[in-house]
Each structure stands twice: as C-alpha cells, then as structure tokens.
Amino acid sequence: MKKSPWVFHVNTGACNNCDIEIVDLLTPRCDVERLGVKLVGSPRHADALLVTGIGTRQAMPRLLEVYRQTPKPCVVFLIGACACGTGIFKDAYHGAGPIDNVLKQEDPNAIIAYVPGCPPKPEAMISGVVKALSTL
Amino acid sequence: MIDALLHLFWILIFPGFVFTLVIGLVASWVVRKVSAKVQYRVGPPFLQPFYDIMKLLGKETLVPKDAQRTLFMSAPLIGMAGVLLLATMLWRISLAPERLFVGDIIVAIYLMVLPSLALILGSSASASPHASVGAAREMKMVMGYELPLVLAFVVIVIKTGGTLSLAAISSNVTVLSISGFLAFAVALLCMQAKLGFVPFDIPEAETELASGVLMEYSGALLAIWQMMQAMMLIALPLFLVMVFLGGFGPNVWAGIGKLVLILVIIILIKNTNPRVRIDQAMKFFWQYCTLALVVAIALAIIGTSTGLSWL
Numbered sequence: 001m002k003k004s005p006w007v008f009h010v011n012t013g014a015c016n017n018c019d020i021e022i023v024d025l026l027t028p029r030c031d032v033e034r035l036g037v038k039l040v041g042s043p044r045h046a047d048a049l050l051v052t053g054i055g056t057r058q059a060m061p062r063l064l065e066v067y068r069q070t071p072k073p074c075v076v077f078l079i080g081a082c083a084c085g086t087g088i089f090k091d092a093y094h095g096a097g098p099i100d101n102v103l104k105q106e107d108p109n110a111i112i113a114y115v116p117g118c119p120p121k122p123e124a125m126i127s128g129v130v131k132a133l134s135t136l
Numbered sequence: 137m138i139d140a141l142l143h144l145f146w147i148l149i150f151p152g153f154v155f156t157l158v159i160g161l162v163a164s165w166v167v168r169k170v171s172a173k174v175q176y177r178v179g180p181p182f183l184q185p186f187y188d189i190m191k192l193l194g195k196e197t198l199v200p201k202d203a204q205r206t207l208f209m210s211a212p213l214i215g216m217a218g219v220l221l222l223a224t225m226l227w228r229i230s231l232a233p234e235r236l237f238v239g240d241i242i243v244a245i246y247l248m249v250l251p252s253l254a255l256i257l258g259s260s261a262s263a264s265p266h267a268s269v270g271a272a273r274e275m276k277m278v279m280g281y282e283l284p285l286v287l288a289f290v291v292i293v294i295k296t297g298g299t300l301s302l303a304a305i306s307s308n309v310t311v312l313s314i315s316g317f318l319a320f321a322v323a324l325l326c327m328q329a330k331l332g333f334v335p336f337d338i339p340e341a342e343t344e345l346a347s348g349v350l351m352e353y354s355g356a357l358l359a360i361w362q363m364m365q366a367m368m369l370i371a372l373p374l375f376l377v378m379v380f381l382g383g384f385g386p387n388v389w390a391g392i393g394k395l396v397l398i399l400v401i402i403i404l405i406k407n408t409n410p411r412v413r414i415d416q417a418m419k420f421f422w423q424y425c426t427l428a429l430v431v432a433i434a435l436a437i438i439g440t441s442t443g444l445s446w447l
Binding site for chain 2: 003004028031033034036040041042044045047069071072073
C-alpha cells in the first residue's frame with residue numbers, strides 16, 4: 001500500500017481548479033508513476049480517493065457510495081480548501097457540511113488526510129500523499 | 137509418483153507458474169518503463185509490478201450484491217489456468233523439444249482463447265453496466281481477431297509442409313518470406329488485441345468505460361487478473377517467436393533477444409496509436425487483415441508447389 005497507492009478521483013462540486021492540478025500530477029514534470037501512484041477508473045481498484053469540492057447536497061450521497069465501494073484499507077485525501085473545510089462556501093445553502101464530518105459519520109474509522117490550498121500545488125499533493133502514507 | 141511430482145514441478149515452478157509470473161511481471165515493468173520513456177517521464181521502479189500484486193493480495197475483496205457469485209469468483213481462475221497451461225506447454229517445447237510431447241498448434245490456439253472467454257464470463261457475471269458493455273466489446277473483438285489469427289497460422293502450416301507440431305514448426309524461420317512476413321505482421325496485430333493494448337484496448341477503454349471488463353473486481357481477484365495479464369505478456373510473444381522466428385532455443389540469448397524484440401514492437405505500437413472504435417477494429421481485422429492473409433495463403437501455396445521458398 002505504501003509502495004503502490006492507486007488513486008481514484010472524485011469531484012464533489014469543485015470549480016475544476018483542483019482537478020486540473022490533479023491531472024498535472026500525471027504530466028511528465030511531476031510523474032507520480034515513479035512513486036507507484038496510478039490513476040484508476042474504478043473505485044474498486046483504488047487505495048486512495050482524491051476528493052475535491054465542498055461536497056454539495058447532490059454529490060454527497062454519491063461520495064459516500066463511492067467510499068463504500070472502495071475496498072478497505074483506503075485513505076481519503078481531501079484536496080483543496082473547499083474539501084478541507086468548505087472554504088469560501090462556508091454555510092452555503094447547497095453544501096452538505098464539511099466532507100470530513102460526513103465521512104466520519106459514515107465510517108468512524110475513516111482515514112482522512114488534508115491537502116489545503118486553492119488550488120494546492122502538485123508538489124503539495126505529492127508531499128501530502130507521502131506524509132499520509134508514511135504515518136500508516 | 138515421481139513422475140507426477142515432476143509434472144507438478146513443471147506446471148507450478150520451473151517453466152510454469154512461478155517462472156512465467158516473475159518474467160511476466162518484469163515484462164510488464166518493461167512495458168510501463170518504455171511507455172514512460174516515450175512520454176519523457178521517469179517511469180516506475182523495477183519492483184513496481186511486484187508491489188502492486190502484493191498490495192492487491194492484501195486488500196479486501198468485494199463482490200457486488202447483484203453479481204453471480206460463483207462465476208464471478210471462478211472466472212479469473214479459469215483464465216489463469218488457460219494461460220498457465222499455455223505457458224508451461226510452450227516453455228516445455230522450446231526448452232526440451234526432443235521430449236515426446238503432443239505440441240499441437242491447435243491446442244495452443246484453443247488455450248489462447250480461454251483468457252478472453254474468462255474475461256467475458258467474469259465481466260458479464262459482475263452485474264455492472266460498464267462491465268457488460270466491456271464484455272460485449274470483448275466478444276466482438278474475439279470474433280474480429282480470431283479469423284485472421286487462425287489464417288496466419290494456416291499460412292505457416294502450409295509453408296512448413298503441413299505439419300501441425302509446434303516443435304517442427306519452430307525449427308523453421310518462416311518470417312523470411314513474403315507470405316510469412318505478411319502472416320507475422322497480422323499475427324502481431326492480433327496479439328496486440330489479445331493483450332488488450334492500445335489501439336485495440338476497446339474492451340478496457342479507461343477513459344470511457346472506466347476499465348470496463350475488470351470494473352467490479354477488487355483485491356485478490358484483481359491480483360489474479362493482473363497476474364494473468366502479466367503471464368500473457370510472456371506467453372503470447374513466446375508463441376509468436378516459436379511460430380514465426382524459428383523458436384526460442386537452443387541459444388538462450390538469441391531466444392531472449394527475439395522475445396524482447398517482439399515485446400518492444402508491441403510497446404511501440406501501443407504508444408504511437410490512438411484507440412480505434414469497435415467497428416473500425418472489426419473492419420480492420422475482417423477486411424484488410426483477412427485480405428492480406430488470403431494473398432499470403434495464395435503465395436504460400438504457389439511457393440511450396442513451385443519450390444520458391446521466398447514467396
């Protein structure tokens with residue numbers, strides 16, 4: 001798991017900025033494949049979920065469904081200020097609460113890691129992934 | 137008793153499971169590394185495929201609620217068994233051709249269909265819409281490439297004087313003639329489709345089907361699929377080497393060179409082509425490849441009947 005984290009990308013109502021930065025991770029400049037990271041297309045193959053966005057009321061049930069479909073043990077990475085704590089959308093009518101609270105209600109033992117920033121740099125995400133996996 | 141143990145050793149350890157798996161995982165590292173180099177990346181470390189398999193074996197295995205449980209669990213094993221038998225047979229023939237062995241080319245063709253069949257079974261048992269689209273595409277692909285593949289072997293059988301034994305076929309270098317080269321080129325493209333590589337990775341199509349046929353597999357079952365694909369990465373090029381390039385042995389280094397050559401051609405095709413649509417793939421295999429092979433068969437018949445071996 002430390003040597004080959006496969007990641008699945010979930011957008012829960014992000015403005016796409018964080019998503020573009022995640023795609024940047026796979027470009028030749030950062031090349032996370034040298035660390036064994038692979039972007040997979042199905043949550044069943046994933047070890048880590050990269051969650052972006054504030055978790056809108058529409059997206060939250062889907063996020064929980066994806067989380068249930070992911071084989072455990074898995075790590076949830078909250079990428080960006082919105083995912084970490086709703087950011088500038090605090091108390092917005094369309095938000096379903098901070099994602100980490102909802103995930104903790106679904107599964108009290110969920111492993112959650114935070115990468116703040118708006119959007120976080122690819123380097124920050126790599127550092128977050130390394131830190132989270134080295135504490136496991 | 138000793139004989140049975142020896143057979144078990146062949147299948148499970150030396151030319152069979154462990155040996156092929158290790159080289160297959162190394163080959164899948166080569167695929168990833170060369171792809172990375174083509175894209176100006178660094179690429180994964182040498183042991184990456186081994187880490188992946190170890191990790192998958194240690195993870196939870198989820199079975200979808202609506203899935204047909206028995207079939208879902210047994211399909212990877214069926215595919216694995218097929219590749220395992222194929223690999224053991226091919227290695228035995230190429231390493232010890234003097235031993236009596238019914239190395240029929242027909243058996244090899246049958247065994248090569250098993251992994252695709254298992255993929256179709258497993259994905260249609262998993263009760264997922266993505267996987268069922270993937271299964272439908274895989275079925276069409278099998279129908280598409282089996283015809284040219286069998287025709288390519290027919291060319292070789294004609295050229296080597298009607299023998300169906302792999303050991304006898306692999307003593308001739310059949311690619312050094314017009315019809316042999318045509319058959320080799322088409323068989324290489326069919327292998328590309330069998331391995332599920334771009335441009336024929338339509339059943340897996342990561343971008344549109346989210347890895348399609350393997351979508352619902354997780355944990356140890358996914359690890360078995362990965363191991364099966366790694367072993368196919370060795371068994372299928374080895375088969376091509378035996379049929380077209382004059383066999384693996386007796387010079388082991390030449391054999392390894394031929395194997396790597398085929399692997400590199402496959403990887404370069406993979407990295408320089410976009411994915412085609414399913415109808416384009418069918419058209420490609422049934423019209424162009426089959427036409428080329430009909431010409432090749434005619435040339436081979438003329439060549440053998442008039443004694444012109446370069447035709």
